[in-house]
Amino acid sequence: MKKFRRLFLNSPIQVTLGITNSCNLKCIHCRANASSKSSKELKIEEIKNILKCLSDMKVLYLEISGGEPLIRKDFFEIVKFANENNLEVITSTNGMLIDKEVARKIKESGIKKIQVSLDGAINKTHDYFRGVKGSFEKAINAIKNLVSENVYVVVSTILNKNNVNEIEKIINIVTDLGAKQWRGLVLLPCGRGRDIFNRLKLSFKELNKINLLCKKKKMEFGEKILLEVEKCFNLGERIPLNNLKYDLGEASCFGCGAGISEIYIDHKGNIYPCSKMVDVKFLIGNIRKDSLKKLWKSSLILEKFRDVEKNIKGKCIQCKLNIYCKGGCKAVSWSLLGDEFSPDPRCPFNKKQNPELLG
Numbered sequence: 440m441k442k443f444r445r446l447f448l449n450s451p452i453q454v455t456l457g458i459t460n461s462c463n464l465k466c467i468h469c470r471a472n473a474s475s476k477s478s479k480e481l482k483i484e485e486i487k488n489i490l491k492c493l494s495d496m497k498v499l500y501l502e503i504s505g506g507e508p509l510i511r512k513d514f515f516e517i518v519k520f521a522n523e524n525n526l527e528v529i530t531s532t533n534g535m536l537i538d539k540e541v542a543r544k545i546k547e548s549g550i551k552k553i554q555v556s557l558d559g560a561i562n563k564t565h566d567y568f569r570g571v572k573g574s575f576e577k578a579i580n581a582i583k584n585l586v587s588e589n590v591y592v593v594v595s596t597i598l599n600k601n602n603v604n605e606i607e608k609i610i611n612i613v614t615d616l617g618a619k620q621w622r623g624l625v626l627l628p629c630g631r632g633r634d635i636f637n638r639l640k641l642s643f644k645e646l647n648k649i650n651l652l653c654k655k656k657k658m659e660f661g662e663k664i665l666l667e668v669e670k671c672f673n674l675g676e677r678i679p680l681n682n683l684k685y686d687l688g689e690a691s692c693f694g695c696g697a698g699i700s701e702i703y704i705d706h707k708g709n710i711y712p713c714s715k716m717v718d719v720k721f722l723i724g725n726i727r728k729d730s731l732k733k734l735w736k737s738s739l740i741l742e743k744f745r746d747v748e749k750n751i752k753g754k755c756i757q758c759k760l761n762i763y764c765k766g767g768c769k770a771v772s773w774s775l776l777g778d779e780f781s782p783d784p785r786c787p788f789n790k791k792q793n794p795e796l797l798g
Contacts, residue, residue, distance in 0.1 A: 452701065456503055460505065464569045471630055472631055528549070558601075619665060643787070743780075
């Protein structure tokens with residue numbers, strides 16, 4: 440069996456920074472459990488110090504998240520400062536606050552990509568998932584306003600039982616609106632998503648249908664829009680899965696990047712391996728009192744994530760593909776099994792967990 444190399448970079452490639460926990464929606468899947476503003480929310484000068492640190496560490500990408508990032512009155516000041524410090528900014532939004540004026544400001548701010556959520560082809564489906572009536576129309580108008588300003592718009596859809604029969608219509612809507620990209624994202628059992636995961640998660644058969652649909656739509660639309668479905672379980676684009684019954688989608692990276700190529704800083708300054716592992720067990724430190732540079736190199740929590748060979752468990756130990764998947768998504772294993780180093784229960788080669796895939 441091939442040996443792992445200990446996985447370590449001098450700095451993260453991407454840092455996700457939560458600038459607020461405040462949100463104007465009540466999404467049933469929210470990994471951040473976002474609701475109202477916290478009294479411990481990072482101040483603007485603290486955020487600027489973080490951005491300086493990321494720039495010094497040569498971090499490439501900054502994802503600004505929330506809650507809903509645009510709720511902060513100093514959102515554009517944060518983006519401007521990030522750009523001045525050579526950080527490529529991307530962000531995600533529910534679209535509720537993006538009128539024509541805000542869309543213009545987003546264009547002028549230099550944000551490279553903005554992701555807008557659209558979880559249904561009709562208001563009933565989307566509004567249920569997002570928890571507020573009228574949010575569907577707001578999202579549609581946000582996309583229109585951003586496209587009119589020639590902003591690179593990525594529309595994301597959380598694939599689930601409620602919208603599985605609306606995916607083609609969603610893709611058509613997004614394409615007609617002029618978005619540059621559509622992404623189908625797999626529902627994860629994180630945050631509020633834990634409460635709905637078993638009820639709304641898609642089977643491999645359903646995911647297979649979506650992947651086949653996506654391939655058909657690519658042929659139809661050509662280069663008009665980039666279409667992609669997130670892999671339920673990622674083994675890397677070079678790994679043939681010819682013995683599987685279903686098409687699991689196209690891979691864009693190798694394995695789990697938590698604590699290896701990415702890191703998450705929440706609205707209170709707490710540092711975690713990724714945004715889906717917000718728990719005291721994974722708390723690396725706090726940016727208000729700790730040096731991110733030192734933590735990145737010396738954290739024992741991060742060391743465990745990087746020393747894959749030493750820490751993976753179960754059947755992953757002997758699997759010949761473990762050098763690619765690294766045991767799967769640590770957040771999913773932790774959420775569903777209580778152990779981040781147990782084999783990802785969605786693994787397509789786990790006959791006991793997923794007999795339908797290998798049948």
